[in-house]
Amino acid sequence: MKIRYSCVTCGRTLDVDEVVYECPHCAHEAAAHDAASEFPRGCLSVPFMPANAYRKGDKAEVLSFLPLPVTRWPSFPAGDTPLVQPARLRRKTGFRELWLKNDTLNMSGSLKDRASLLVAEQALAHGETRVVLASTGNAGASMACVGAAYGLEVILFVPAAAPRAKLLQSLLFGARVVPVQGTYDDAFGLSIAFTRTFGGINRNTAFNPFTVEGKKTVSLEIYNQLGGRAPDVVYVPTGDGVIFSGACKGFADLMAAGLIDSMPLMVVVQAEGSNAIALSWRKGHETVIPRTSTIADSLSVCRPAAGTMALGFLRRGAGRAVEVTEAEIRDAQADLAREAGLFVEPSSAVGWAGVLKDRAQVDPGARIVVLLTGTGFKDTAAAEKLVSMPASCAPDLQSAVQLLSDIYGIRGLGA
Numbered sequence: 001m002k003i004r005y006s007c008v009t010c011g012r013t014l015d016v017d018e019v020v021y022e023c024p025h026c027a028h029e030a031a032a033h034d035a036a037s038e039f040p041r042g043c044l045s046v047p048f049m050p051a052n053a054y055r056k057g058d059k060a061e062v063l064s065f066l067p068l069p070v071t072r073w074p075s076f077p078a079g080d081t082p083l084v085q086p087a088r089l090r091r092k093t094g095f096r097e098l099w100l101k102n103d104t105l106n107m108s109g110s111l112k113d114r115a116s117l118l119v120a121e122q123a124l125a126h127g128e129t130r131v132v133l134a135s136t137g138n139a140g141a142s143m144a145c146v147g148a149a150y151g152l153e154v155i156l157f158v159p160a161a162a163p164r165a166k167l168l169q170s171l172l173f174g175a176r177v178v179p180v181q182g183t184y185d186d187a188f189g190l191s192i193a194f195t196r197t198f199g200g201i202n203r204n205t206a207f208n209p210f211t212v213e214g215k216k217t218v219s220l221e222i223y224n225q226l227g228g229r230a231p232d233v234v235y236v237p238t239g240d241g242v243i244f245s246g247a248c249k250g251f252a253d254l255m256a257a258g259l260i261d262s263m264p265l266m267v268v269v270q271a272e273g274s275n276a277i278a279l280s281w282r283k284g285h286e287t288v289i290p291r292t293s294t295i296a297d298s299l300s301v302c303r304p305a306a307g308t309m310a311l312g313f314l315r316r317g318a319g320r321a322v323e324v325t326e327a328e329i330r331d332a333q334a335d336l337a338r339e340a341g342l343f344v345e346p347s348s349a350v351g352w353a354g355v356l357k358d359r360a361q362v363d364p365g366a367r368i369v370v371l372l373t374g375t376g377f378k379d380t381a382a383a384e385k386l387v388s389m390p391a392s393c394a395p396d397l398q399s400a401v402q403l404l405s406d407i408y409g410i411r412g413l414g415a
């Protein structure tokens with residue numbers, strides 16, 4: 001099946017049957033000079049050609065927006081996640097139309113399942129049984145999860161320091177996990193070298209253009225859940241910029257289908273200690289960073305794989321970038337847990353931290369959507385920094401009352 005791609009760097013188009021990752025022209029250019037100071041070259045996008053005739057406000061048929069038929073969605077129902085209306089956070093912030101897209105409820109616990117599903121379909125379509133990737137943890141666990149449902153071999157290169165539960169989860173799903181003594185950027189390069197040498201489909205985020213395509217479904221669902229309307233503002237926790245680009249692409253495709261008239265304001269939110277895209281946006285040119293340092297480990301990226309695409313959306317006027325501190329990330333994680341009942345990992349809390357930081361800039365009546373991208377259950381070590389486990393008490397009422405008084409300050413229970 002022929003698919004049309006267009007290069008986000010040089011704009012050339014490519015119509016091909018085979019699996020393709022890079023624009024041949026830009027890959028050649030990158031090889032010819034030292035690309036270490038720039039974002040990766042030759043990222044491909046898939047232009048959307050609407051198959052359905054829509055009228056404004058119609059429900060979008062999500063799967064018909066994808067470049068490949070999804071044949072096994074019932075065995076791996078990625079997406080279709082709830083749009084939560086957090087009453088207490090609405091009251092606290094004064095944002096009357098605040099919504100949280102709870103993508104932690106995907107099968108593997110993160111938004112990545114949307115991309116992994118499409119890559120699994122790509123493997124089926126091309127008769128491949130092996131998928132290779134690098135990950136900070138969630139994409140790997142996600143591909144391993146879909147791999148189990150589809151019967152694919154998954155080879156996963158991951159920094160050895162990734163949260164243990166994400167590695168255990170991947171192993172349990174049957175992935176061949178290769179912990180790498182190095183950064184995510186090291187694992188990324190290694191996984192590409194492995195695919196080039198030994199074959200299989202490479203699922204690296206952005207490198208495989210279908211990852212952006214898969215992730216765009218989050219915006220199509222939001223549009224449907226809001227009753228055929230786009231939000232005014234969307235906050236996206238960002239590392240490589242693929243979730244951000246995917247979310248932008250989803251709204252751009254809704255415009256191409258004639259379902260909405262304009263893009264929402266799309267906000268990249270990054271940790272100050274891993275801010276390559278935000279920094280590039282501020283400086284006005286692509287800037288890689290030498291190292292990262294943040295509790296938001298899933299966002300730790302020096303050379304963002306979809307940086308060019310994400311900056312492209314920002315520059316076309318679709319949005320802006322916000323940076324948050326480590327303390328703000330921790331506070332946001334606690335806030336979501338204590339005032340909305342949502343347990344997310346620190347990287348995912350970054351989106352909410354962005355809303356709090358941006359509060360003065362946003363109209364209280366605006367329709368605001370925050371993407372919650374990954375569950376907190378995979379990183380209990382991070383949660384342990386927010387709470388401490390009380391010492392146990394004897395199994396009698398007096399001891400329990402004493403503990404409630406000593407630890408939580410609850411008085412008046414007698415004893």
Ligand SMILES: Cc1ncc(COP(=O)(O)O)c(C=O)c1O
Nearest residue numbers: 138239240241242243298373374
């Ligand atoms: C939970 C979570 N949120 C956000 C992101 C950032 O996505 P991207 O790297 O596409 O910007 C990731 C990436 O691993 C993630 O795991």
